[in-house]
Amino acid sequence: MTRKTVDTLILDLDNTIFDWFAVWYASFEPIYKEIIRVTGLPPQEIEKNVRAVHQARRTSEYTFLLEELEALKHLRDGEDIRARFHDALEESRHGRDKNLKLYPSVFRCLWDLKKRGTKIIAYTESMGFYSAHRLKRFGLDGVIDVLFSPEDHDLPAGVSLDKLRRLPDEYYELQVTQVRHKPNPRVLLDIIQAVGATIDRCAYVGDSLFKDVAMARDIGVFDIHAKYGTSQQKPEYALLQKVSHWTEADVQREREITAKGHSFEPSAVLKETFAEIFIYCDFQPFAPEKKKNPDADEIKNSIEVWKKTVDVQQHFNDLEMRIRNFAITIIGVLIAAVGFTYQQGLQTSVFGYRFAAGLGLIVAAAVVWLGFFLMDRFWYHILLKGAVAHARKIEEQLKDKVAGISLGKTITEVSGSVKIFGVTMNSDKRLTNFYLLGFAMLAVVFVSLVFASPSGPNLGGGSALSAPLQSVPLEKAAEKE
Incomplete structure (x- = not known):
């Protein structure tokens, strides 16, 4: 054989x-x-x-x-x-x-498989807590690589595990064996795919012909019937069928198979002990399934990178909008301060020349506006353009493999074709013109202050100076007086 x-x-x-x-x-x-x-x-x-x-x-x-x-x-x-x-x-x-307690030879056999490097997967319909606790008791934590089980049920209202458990949580929980919850207890194929195994190098061992053996045969896994574990013939088994969580259809099907036999023969049968499995199987170190379609994984990874790149674009675009809003807010505050100084008739003297105090605020506003322009245009806008360019590189690589992945290209084309008063402007020009308009506004205010004649408390009841905002030496002003 x-x-x-x-x-x-x-x-x-x-x-x-x-x-x-x-x-x-x-x-x-x-x-x-x-x-x-x-x-x-x-x-x-x-x-x-x-x-x-x-x-x-x-x-x-x-x-x-x-x-x-x-x-x-x-x-x-x-x-x-x-x-x-x-x-x-x-x-x-x-x-x-x-x-x-374990069946005879199980512990020794599983340790032997572990030393050979064979991957050992446990599968059960019992809840995760019960199964994990049993594996701990059996000394199989770490011997079994992965435990698949349904998720645990909720606790009844008012019930506390702390009052029911006699030992620390570590006693009940697995420390090495990985625990996973399977969405469908019938899908053996999902388990095989989850651990990266190949169907033709897997073997499945179970005691139930209508559940375990049939499930393995359905997907082409080598099925082994643990006949020594069959309990359906015991008279006490009838009580389990009466109170079980199984559906009536499952119970009836099991009864029919037990009474009439089955229409198929298992690929291998363990009659007396688990150790008989070595008669049928040559166990080898686990070899992960080779990727059947490496391009699919590469495409998937590239799409994830592309998504992250788009997120970065949105991040930098958001930062630019915030910078501009903040710049407008600060300039608005400074211009309001200029209006206040003008209304109060405040002036300052520099090297013997009198100036409207608001002119200093306009200069400060221009410096602040220039700082925001430099940070926006030569910092965050550059980073945004880099993110867009990187997204386009990824899209160029995937254009023949993934339909519709051309966001970066479309954004670049649409952004570069924007027309303002008939003039085509890309994002760089629009950004520069935005800040130029701000400088122009500040220039208008500056010139207005230079030629304006403010009045206020400091000027004696609102009378205008002959040249309050012109560069007039203090000495000459004194002579006229």
């Missing part, structure tokens, strides 16, 4: 590496019997109540069953329900711990 070359082993944890059913039954049965005894209701009604909770919470091993079971509502209203079921809970915990 030719053995299958495998570098990725995917395990269904439950009833494959440990007896999940034995753990479940030992944990559930004491509480189930106590509920029937306390309520006095027939088993069929209790089972219906339990299944409703399990289906709502998407799990058949729900820690807070007592807090949500409808049949116990009248008891919860009057007392501490966990105190009432204390003995049953202790028996449940003891039974769970007693049965929570």
Whole structure:
């Protein structure tokens, strides 16, 4: 027999590496019997109540069953329900711990695979918290590379984990094994793609023919039936079917396969122990799947870079708009100050010459306006143009591969064809003209102050000076007086 070359082993944890059913039954049965005894209701009604909770919470091993079971509502209203079921809970915990152990040879075999470099993936329908806790107990944290499980259910209102847990959080959480949550517990292909494995070098081991083996066969993965973990023939299994979170269709299908057999044969069958897997598989170090289409990844990465470049464009464009708004605000304040000095008739003397005080403010405004122009035109505008140019380079590389990726080119073309009073102006010219208009405005105000004749408190009741704003020496003014 030719053995299958495998570098990725995917395990269904439950009833494959440990007896999940034995753990479940030992944990559930004491509480189930106590509920029937306390309520006095027939088993069929209790089972219906339990299944409703399990289906709502998407799990058949729900820690807070007592807090949500409808049949116990009248008891919860009057007392501490966990105190009432204390003995049953202790028996449940003891039974769970007693049965929570790996099948023979599992630990040794998994460590052997780990040393060979084979990637080991765990797959389960149990919630993440329960599964992680079990792997910790089994000593498999770090032996199993990735654990895929459904997301944990929410806690009932008023329930605190701190009060229920007896040990620190680190005791329950995995430290090395990576935990991921799968959106659909039936999609084995998603798991294979997520870990970068190849279908033809994977093997999947599970105890259920209608779930595990059938799922693997559907996508062409080498399927291995862990027959030693089959629990469907046990008489106690009927209770699980009655209270399970599974749909009625799943339960019925499983019953039919168990009763009539199946129409297919597994590729490999482990009859007695997990160690029999070496009969069928030649385990090799994990080799990540080679990219089938490297161009696709390159295009994807280029698009991400292009998006970031567009973000940078928007950032610098926003900074330029802020700079201009800020410049206009400051110049407006300075011109308002000029108006105040003019109204008050304030003047200043420099080297024996009198000037309107507002002229100094106009000069200061011109210097500030020039500073904003230099920062805008030769700093942020240059960076904006660089970002646009870089985006165009990326677009040029992707133009034949990605339809419609031409934003930078379009912006450049549209911006360069803008006409103002019939004159075509690109972004550089528009920016320069914007600031030239500001300088022109300041020049007009400057000239107006030079030839204006202010009046105010300092000029004696509003009388004008013969040349208040002209460059007249103080000595000559004194002689005239």
